[in-house]
Amino acid sequence: MAQQPDIEAAGSAGRIQSVERAIALMEAIASGPEQGSTVAEAADACGINRATAWRLLATLEHSHYVEKDPFTNRYTIGFAVNRLARSAGIDRLINRCHPILTRLSQETGETASLAVPRELGLTYVDEVVPPSLMTVRWIGRKVSLHATSAGKAMLAWLPHSEVSSVLSAPLTGHTEATHTETDELEAELEEIRESGYSIAAGELEQGVHGVSAAIRDRQRSPIGVISIWGPKERIPHGRFAELGALVVSAALEAVGDAAG
DSSP states (O other): OOOOOOTTEETTTTEEHHHHHHHHHHHHHHTSOTTOBOHHHHHHHHTOOHHHHHHHHHHHHHTTSEEEOTTTOOEEEOHHHHHHHIIIIIHHHHHHHHHHHHHHHHHHSSEEEEEEEOSSSEEEEEEEOOTTOOOOOOTTOEEOSSSSHHHHHHHTTSOHHHHHHHHHSOOOOOSTTOOOOHHHHHHHHHHHHHHSOEEEESSSSTTEEEEEEEEEOTTSOEEEEEEEEEETTTSOGGGHHHHHHHHHHHHHHHHHHHTO
């Protein structure tokens, strides 16, 4: 008996429409609000039917690719994404950094995260949150390069041509504190190269401060970024130098095995 064609195949390339829609939903959630996205928000962002989006999200939730907050019914990226990231050539770096993140979180009482380069950007692949804190998980979420300490820490060590390419594009002003002028950002990147760490004070989200340092390989290229971040009440400007020294030390420790 002849095999029946897949009715969901999209065009001559043989793509599966439901899979493409599921991927689109995950990407919309990853780039959506910090507190997560509702079914309606994710569906509208992808231009698909809300009932279809609900079924796809229920399937993704069952396999832990998304997680739903039972109180707000908002979806965030699930821990299965981290498992995939571990098998994508960065497992050694994640395994090396996780105990470092744990120690940083215990020492500072704040969230410690690891982000790695992905498609001209950064994506969080691991984080450790103090048990006493309730916070939104950022694993799987892409990072704005010009408006986060993690993004600026990576930019500081990229080749000049790549930095120019990033800064030549329109830079979104996420908050009033976001630096969107090229000259201003280039001056800040030079300061990061001198101090070894970057800072962000409410540049992506108001009231959120972060400090980061890049993990660099033997060729001095950034292969990851370690960050400590939290609300400005717990991470005021006066604490930046202290936390900066910690992330610089952590990045140097992490590069030991990661670059080997």
